[in-house]
Amino acid sequence: MTLTPAAPSQPLKIFISTGEVSGDLQGALLVQALYRQAQILGIPLEITALGGDRMAAAGATLLGDTTAVGSVGIFEALPYLIPALRFQGQARQYLGLNPPDLVVYIDYMGPNLSLGKFVRRALPHVDTAYYISPHQWVLAINRKDTEALVAIADQMLAIFPQEATYYREFGAQITWVGHPLLDRFSPPPDPLQARQQLGLKPEDKVVVLVPASRGQEMVRVLPPILAAAKLIQATDPQVKFLVPLSRPALKAGLAAAIADSGLTATLVDQDTQAAIAAADVALTKSGTVNLEIALMNVPQVVTYCLNPITARIAYYLLKLKAPFVSPVNLVLEEGIVPEYIQWQATPTALADAVLTLLKDPTARAQMQADYGRLRQILGEPGACDRAAQLLLAQARSPEAIS
Structure with missing residues (x-):
């Protein structure tokens, strides 16, 4: 117009x-x-x-x-x-x-x-x-x-x-x-440049954890993500973990939770976009951030948990059964990124999914190819x-x- x-x-x-x-x-x-x-x-x-x-x-x-x-x-x-x-x-x-x-x-x-x-x-x-x-x-x-x-x-x-x-x-x-996010990530950021910005080596194995932007996610989503990261760290001590900060108000709570978990991780409160772009794999809550991660071309595993009573009311009483929760899967109407929701979101399941993507370059390449289809569906910048x-x-x- x-x-x-x-x-x-x-x-x-x-x-x-x-x-x-x-x-x-x-x-x-x-x-x-x-x-x-x-x-x-x-x-x-x-x-x-x-x-x-x-x-x-x-x-x-x-x-x-x-x-x-x-x-x-x-x-x-x-x-x-x-x-x-x-x-x-x-x-x-x-x-x-x-x-x-x-x-x-x-x-x-x-x-x-x-x-x-x-x-x-x-x-x-x-x-x-x-x-x-x-x-x-x-x-x-x-x-x-x-x-x-x-x-x-x-x-x-x-x-x-x-x-x-x-x-x-x-x-x-x-x-x-x-989709407006295409303007921010066309083309996707350079992962090597992001690593250099954060002081990481090109050969480092990096997992980014994106657990929370809401207070409730600090309670329901953060614990299984940290527990999964601990399992990954025990399996492969060479993996480096980054935790970008979505809101300054969550900084103290995130830092305390990471310390209490015993996980060796770096909380990133400035170069948050670089922290995602530098990763080999993201373990993330569901939400708009899934599209950001996809448009940055980073393979991801998605999870989410609600209050168990809320989840049961939604599932059994309201019969709310969406085919997917991640916007990436919803747009493509395919399960191209693995989702572990509510009762499926066990630390073991999350850790296994992340380790699979870390170890399998073919699986990562397939997900990134699917991201290309996602870009086409989302329109033009x-x-x-x-x-x-x-x-x-x-x-x-x-x-x-x-």
Whole structure:
């Protein structure tokens, strides 16, 4: 979409709502693109947001930092209920006093669905968009949530082709823009350069551990990952372990857990991308980071654990049985990276899977070839700028999308 430049006038005002570390990353990339495209068009722009440090660094004015209140699961969400409600109240008050030209939701289904219903009710003339919609195309339990998501968004922008197909069937005005992470890893980073940056030798055997970006993952996912790493270390003492830090708030807890486990590992809090790029294999939690690892061309083993009661309710009562949990496998609709979820996530199983990839160059090469297919499916670089163009067009002229 091409817009004609406009003479500067009153700033265009956009409000963005997201949460968790991955939402903050995607939000930051979008904020950068919005300012970039607005500058090209000569449009003064103001962005206010619920998000995190990355969005603030990209130029958004934060109403609150929502990266610390994200969770997966029923019981896991309870400790964050009060702060989440407080952020919701702040957002509603702000929007009521400062109606923007456009409200943009990014993932973060529960809070954004609630906020979206408020905007529809209290600010019916404010246009809305959903960018990176919740994975209902994978995990939907019933139609009502999907219908509600479509109802709160005048426009939806999809990053996965299956996402666009799914929501379109529910009547959404939706455009597939491609995946924003392609811009960060095209081409993939050089592993030898990453090793040099971290003081590692080319011949070193390196495993990167990516256990947590949420507090609940420190409790449920970190222990089996550290236990698996101990087994790997006992089998092959030459393996070097790196643990990149996803959030500064987790540093003390991660350092203490590593020390208590007896694992010899290096906590990396600066060159986190290099820590992944330098690895032979990643042992990682499921989430957006799986796509980052794949786009960095690093073979990986994926795991995740919830509160056992939450898991049983989801599996037996709600009948929630997704074919895969890793976005890599979901996009390709194949199990190209091994997944060990909940009861399968034993230290022995995780260690064996990592050791197999360390010892078998053919298995690593096959996974990397599959990553090539993944890149093709995710589209072309430039997703954030395409999304920004569509959002700016909507903010300037809402009728343009109808």
